[in-house]
Amino acid sequence: MLASKYMEAVEKAVTGVANLLPEIRQAAEMIARAVADGKRVFVTDRHGILESELADKPGNLALFRSLQRSTERISGGDVLILSALLPADAQDIDIVRQTRSLGARTIVICPEGSLAPEADMAILDHGTGSNAVLSATGMDTPFGPVSGIVHVLLLNLIQADAAELLLASGKAPTVLPGEYLTGGKDQLAEAKRIFTSRGY
Amino acid sequence: MERYTRKNQKCRGDNTDRHTRHSRREFLSTAALAGIGAVGMSAFLQSCAEKKVAPSTELARAYLNRLTEILGEVRERELDAIQKGAGLAVQAKLQGQQLYALMTGGMLTGEMDEARPGAPQIFITRNLLRAVRNDVVVTNDPYVVRDFNERLVQVIGFTRPSLANDETPPNALENMGTARIEDVADVIIRSHVPCTDGILEVNGVEFPIGPASGILHTVLFNALAVEVAEGLIKNGIYPRIG
Numbered sequence: 001m002l003a004s005k006y007m008e009a010v011e012k013a014v015t016g017v018a019n020l021l022p023e024i025r026q027a028a029e030m031i032a033r034a035v036a037d038g039k040r041v042f043v044t045d046r047h048g049i050l051e052s053e054l055a056d057k058p059g060n061l062a063l064f065r066s067l068q069r070s071t072e073r074i075s076g077g078d079v080l081i082l083s084a085l086l087p088a089d090a091q092d093i094d095i096v097r098q099t100r101s102l103g104a105r106t107i108v109i110c111p112e113g114s115l116a117p118e119a120d121m122a123i124l125d126h127g128t129g130s131n132a133v134l135s136a137t138g139m140d141t142p143f144g145p146v147s148g149i150v151h152v153l154l155l156n157l158i159q160a161d162a163a164e165l166l167l168a169s170g171k172a173p174t175v176l177p178g179e180y181l182t183g184g185k186d187q188l189a190e191a192k193r194i195f196t197s198r199g200y
Numbered sequence: 201m202e203r204y205t206r207k208n209q210k211c212r213g214d215n216t217d218r219h220t221r222h223s224r225r226e227f228l229s230t231a232a233l234a235g236i237g238a239v240g241m242s243a244f245l246q247s248c249a250e251k252k253v254a255p256s257t258e259l260a261r262a263y264l265n266r267l268t269e270i271l272g273e274v275r276e277r278e279l280d281a282i283q284k285g286a287g288l289a290v291q292a293k294l295q296g297q298q299l300y301a302l303m304t305g306g307m308l309t310g311e312m313d314e315a316r317p318g319a320p321q322i323f324i325t326r327n328l329l330r331a332v333r334n335d336v337v338v339t340n341d342p343y344v345v346r347d348f349n350e351r352l353v354q355v356i357g358f359t360r361p362s363l364a365n366d367e368t369p370p371n372a373l374e375n376m377g378t379a380r381i382e383d384v385a386d387v388i389i390r391s392h393v394p395c396t397d398g399i400l401e402v403n404g405v406e407f408p409i410g411p412a413s414g415i416l417h418t419v420l421f422n423a424l425a426v427e428v429a430e431g432l433i434k435n436g437i438y439p440r441i442g
Contacts (some may be wrong), residue, residue, distance in 0.1 A: 003282045003427035007275045010419050014268055021257050028260075043441055047310030058361075059398025059411035086319060132441070133319035136433050141441040144426045145318035149415050153267065156410045160400060162257040163409055167402070172360050175407040178397060180362040182374050191406070 002134055006144050009133040013126055017153055017157045023123045024154065027071045027081075027107045028161035030121065034105070034168060035063060035173075035200045042067045042074050042154075045083040046091065053152050054081075054159070058178035061159050062195035076103030082160070085131065087113020109154050116145045125150050171200050259400060263410045266399045270392050270412060274420065278389050282424050285338070285356040285387040289322070289424075290431030292336045292354065299428070301338040302328045306360040306391070306417040319422070319442040320429040338424065340391075340417065342379040349384060357385025358420060361413050363397045370394055391416045424430070 031041055036123060043050045044067035055066035065072060067080065074080060080099045084092045087110060096106045096118045108119040111130075116122035132142035166173045174195040177187040238302065289299050301323035310316060312325050323338060328345075331337050333352040339345055340358035348355055359365040364376045372395045383390055393399070393416050398408030427440050 001427070002285070002430040003286065003423040004275070004279055006423050006426045007279070007419065011268065011271050011275070014264070014271060016393060018261075018264060021260060024260055025257055047313065047316075048310050049310050052309040053411070053414045057397070057411050057414075059396060059408055061409070111402075128317075137437060138433055139441075143318050143320045143429065143439075143441045144422060145311070145316065146422075147318075147420055148311050148316075149343055152414055152418075153264075156415075157260040160263045160410055161257050162265060163402065163405065164257070164259040167404055172404045175398065175405050175409055177407045178362060178395070180373055180375065180393065182371055184374055187407075192214070 002136065002144070005134060009144065010146050010149060012154060013130060013150050013167075016126065017041075017150060018158065020123055020154065021157070023121070024096050024157045024161055026121055027123060027158045028155050028165055029103060030107060031079055031158065031162040032165035032169070034077060035162075035171065037077055038199055039077040039079065040065060040072065040074075040081045041081065043081045043083075044068060044095065045062075045151075046089070047085065047148075049148055049152065050081070050083045050155060054155055056176065057130065058176055058181075060176050060178050061163060062174040062191060062200055064159070073101060074099060078102075078104040079104065079107065080104055081107045081109070081155065082119070083155070084108060084115055085112040085128075085151070086115075087111040088115055093118050107158075107169065109151050123154055125154070166200060173200050174198075205359045224418040257401065261411070263400050265417065266410075267412060269442045270399070270416065271419065273392050274390075274416065277392075278420065279423075281387055282420070282427055285389065285424055286427035286431055288354050288356065288387060289336045289338075289428045290435070293333055293428075293432060293437065294435055295334065297330065298324055298335045299338075300324045300328045300335065300354050301421070302341065302344055303339065303358070303417060303421060304341045304344070305362060306358075306393075307421060308414045308418045311418050311421070314442055316442040321426050321440040321442060322425045322428050323433075338421070340381070342377075342381045345384050346379055355385040356387045356389065356424070357381035358417060359388065359390045360417065361391070361393050361397045365390075385430055389420055391420060393417075 049065040059161045106119040109123045110126045130147040131145045134144035135142045179188045215236045331353045336354045338356045340360040393413045396408045397411040399412045401408045
């Protein structure tokens with residue numbers, strides 16, 4: 001029964017992420033410092049996972065901007081979070097280099113490889129093996145990806161930790177409500193107004 | 201040491217206990233004990249570094265714990281539905297029918313791509329409206345499959361926080377809608393994500409932090425896909441892997 005095995009693998013991967021809390025803290029500190037300095041935080045990835053999951057989605061801190069969709073341009077002191085499922089994609093490396101050349105800082109979440117050392121800090125995921133955690137008799141290729149889930153989980157942990165740091169410094173972060181909730185449209189507009197006025 | 205307590209859901213009218221509340225007062229008390237006042241971020245972090253105090257990662261841990269709980273609930277309660285849905289899909293495929301999937305919102309973008317490494321390519325993700333009698337459609341949007349029952353298309357439906365289903369608290373959503381996934385689906389797989397999507401309630405922050413729908417929808421969809429893959433493989437059909 002592969003569904004059960006898959007879910008067990010997910011739970012194991014999720015539990016394993018607890019080992020990365022020190023790195024998550026480092027990333028959260030980088031974000032909190034940028035916010036304290038009035039800088040911005042952008043997110044990006046080639047598959048659009050982060051861009052849609054972290055920017056403009058209910059339950060997220062308002063401070064995450066989609067690199068692709070934002071009308072704002074990244075500049076010195078800003079932070080870019082890049083998630084990559086491959087360890088050495090040339091395009092990902094290029095984005096990190098360009099971002100750093102602008103004076104912005106970079107956090108990458110990726111498998112171990114040549115992308116990681118390019119960034120200011122890297123959180124190594126469970127490796128490319130996490131793209132396929134199951135096997136079946138008769139199948140040459142393993143299957144069942146958990147890497148996307150792990151990446152989003154890492155980001156959610158970074159934002160929870162960043163929220164904790166911001167709260168501790170007296171800056172309660174703006175969280176986006178669901179527009180679909182009762183009264184949500186007005187609440188979302190208000191949240192965005194507050195975020196725009198104070199930057200966090 | 202757990203320093204957060206459970207409170208009721210923030211979805212209006214709901215009495216279920218789904219959220220974890222972190223007490224900001226407790227957190228700030230701890231922070232004060234650690235020498236952290238309402239100072240600037242740099243001073244705060246500097247203070248921690250000088251005193252070799254690791255500021256807590258309590259919210260991150262709380263999120264992790266809550267997510268793990270939900271995953272456990274899902275495995276306990278949804279596995280039967282996943283198997284049932286997979287059985288429908290395998291049977292349909294063996295009879296020469298097509299399997300479609302359309303997950304709008306919730307699901308992590310890119311996870312259903314043909315190029316997604318490691319993903320078994322089970323479902324057609326385009327031209328859903330071409331589904332005909334006895335085909336199977338997987339979706340979390342009741343509106344796109346509204347008339348599929350009449351066409352005798354079989355539907356495997358996922359609940360999602362932003363659309364009303366039978367477990368959505370009364371008046372929680374601005375638009376409670378005219379179609380529910382339960383009205384249109386033959387098999388229901390529940391995501392166990394509250395309507396706020398965020399699962400971590402924090403004092404001092406207006407809305408729950410940390411959306412869970414993307415993770416849960418992806419887990420459930422992939423669980424269904426691998427279960428279908430297993431059924432197909434047993435019958436000599438080997439799906440392409442992304």
